Amino acid sequence: MNRLMVEREPMAEQHRTKLAVQSAGTGPTCCPAGLDQPMSRAAATDLARLFKAIAVPARLQILALIRSSDTGELCACDFTDSLGLSQPTISHHLKVLTDSGLLVRRQHGTWAHFSIDSRRLAELAAVVSPARDSAEVLG
Amino acid sequence: MNRLMVEREPMAEQHRTKLAVQSAGTGPTCCPAGLDQPMSRAAATDLARLFKAIAVPARLQILALIRSSDTGELCACDFTDSLGLSQPTISHHLKVLTDSGLLVRRQHGTWAHFSIDSRRLAELAAVVSPARDSAEVLG
DNA sequence: TGACTTGATCGACATGTATCGATATATGCT
């Protein structure tokens, strides 16, 4: 008699794209998959953690200071002076960046020197770099 | 008599690199400067806001879903189903991504379609891409 | 040894935000 129960959604059903997020077999932590394929929640969480590491003003300034330095390596004390932040705060940021693999820490007596791991940074760039297909970017 | 006041720091003085953050005249919001020069706090804050936009698992999944789709454009309802998040949460993430310029919103009747602004995404990639000098990355 | 410096850790606090349910608004279908 009434077909209400089976024909409830006139618009929705034929439109939905039915995307699955099940694929994306990202490895442990090596070479995060790009955006060109669906991403599992776990892979997205790992990748987000990496992006969060640089998504903080002070930490971006730290990376910029290291890269713009002559030797590509700076002492922790340099940041404390330059960024106007307390020493514990700088120490915290340096730890986050080091734990994420973006910075490499070299101990030299009392001093700690930090340099950028370009490979790790390039991994980030690869994720957000334009897809292979569309090369007309920045045209 | 006592020279304590002038010779207080034996180690520090000759080591400090004396870096200034005053430079970095980044424009309003166009083309964020890379990491190859010191970054002002204001420029770093703007850039951090952009990175924060993609530093969330759900939002990375959204970008990945859009990019892996056939048309490069998805309806908001697609995400609600795929990511297992509530509709208000998805709407929130889409708003953040759109406000940051990473997504472009196209209204079509009741539906809202979202696509990626590749230029904006390329800006992010440019910031974290390796410096011009060191090309031996990924060797 | 003792005074000083560097850097890490701890605890506390304030702020930001991801998430949800409830609701509002607009559009499409009957």
Next chain:
DNA sequence: AGCATATATCGATACATGTCGATCAAGTCA
């Protein structure tokens, strides 16, 4: 008109984290 659907907005809540002062551990120099 009346109902269903698609999105956005609002308010509340829980959790993460940036920041600081205080403290601790370790290295350096006189």
